[in-house]
Amino acid sequence: MQNTLIWRLGVILVMTCMLSASILQPVIAAVISTEAAIELETRQTRIHHINNILAQEDVRIMLVRMGVDPVHASARVEALTNEELQTLQQNLNELPVGGVGFVEVVGIVAIVIIVLELLDVTNFFNQF
């Protein structure tokens, strides 16, 4: 937790330096990317940029905490688009993680369905 905080402060510090430097030095123009063009009218791109860096680090830390090898975690967050990163940063724990084994499926489904069936909540077995 503390690492995250220190990292965040560091990022904010670096970004502040970069932004003030960009005011003093000649501006660098760039081609407006297709992704930026899609979202251009709805978001402030500069603030957005900082948020993306923070999201990338947040998601990376979350993945490492969930057992992902730190060596792979960095590459994995870099492979995500900004929009995906923002969503994961906010909802990673609620999103579906597909990966159940077949035997496990049969077990869980059977127990849940049988209980519901006994309670007359479902009428599952009559449908097949």
Added chain:
Amino acid sequence: MVPRRLFRCLLLGAAALTAGCSFNGGTVRDELLQQSGGITYELTDTSFYSQTTDQCGPSALATALNAAGVPVTPDELAPSVYIPDRNGSLQFELLAATRGYGRVPYPISPDALALLGEIQAGRPVLVLQNLALGFAPVWHYAVVVGYLPGENKFVLRSGEHRRHLVKTSRFLRTWRRAESWGIVLLPPGELPAGNNAAAFVQAVASLESVGQFEAAAAAYLAAVAQWPEHALAWLGLGNSYYALGDLDDAGDAYDELLSIEPDNVVALNNLSMVLADNGRIDDAIRTINRALSLTEQSGATHELVSRTRAELQRLRISD
């Protein structure tokens, strides 16, 4: 009078409920039958990796990538998509890994006919299912490879089963509980079934935004051939060429876009960059001035265009 009206309402409600039920079963089946023309579609060549423990994400993804011409195994994919402590894989990471292999991860429309359409076009569909219930979900990835109208069943590569047959109604129920999420992995230059230009261009833009410019350019080229009026596809094509250092083709793409939408500020901004890079600084400044005159005084677009203009003017002075 009032009770009778109430009774009629109840009857209507009951009719609506019945219609809802038949939509889940009968109607979809009829539509599938009609679209398939009663013909069996099964992509029998689709590879299969028997799922070990909880690794259905890597297995399903390897199957779908193989079908898209990428020879890769679940073991090779696991470090990129598997999350050990959650015993599974996130949808976004399947998309990300697909992009990493230069394939376009295209989310199909969430309905059975779109699913069948892709199978008819020869592409297996990687789907997410919730095999249990909304409040007690059991998430599972599988690959749909066929539809058997006679038996009214779908054919899946799923778990430990190479040819898993599931009744249409049962499959659709588990699929709907996962918001009917399904993707096809398109080799660059291949378009999805259906005719959804916006969805395709959005999928390609995700490839572009992670630096897969060559694959993106090929996919955008196919898009503008199919939908020549789609402005964003031309923009994406121009931007991909620009990123690859191909200024001439980038300029041509922006010109095409401007012939469709003469006031497209982003195209004018990007074209001015191409002109400047080609040494045509006066044309570049004329173009960026036009872009600036079309933007509102505040807002992100104005800021970006102003920045380009400042840079171009600095270039002219240093000349």
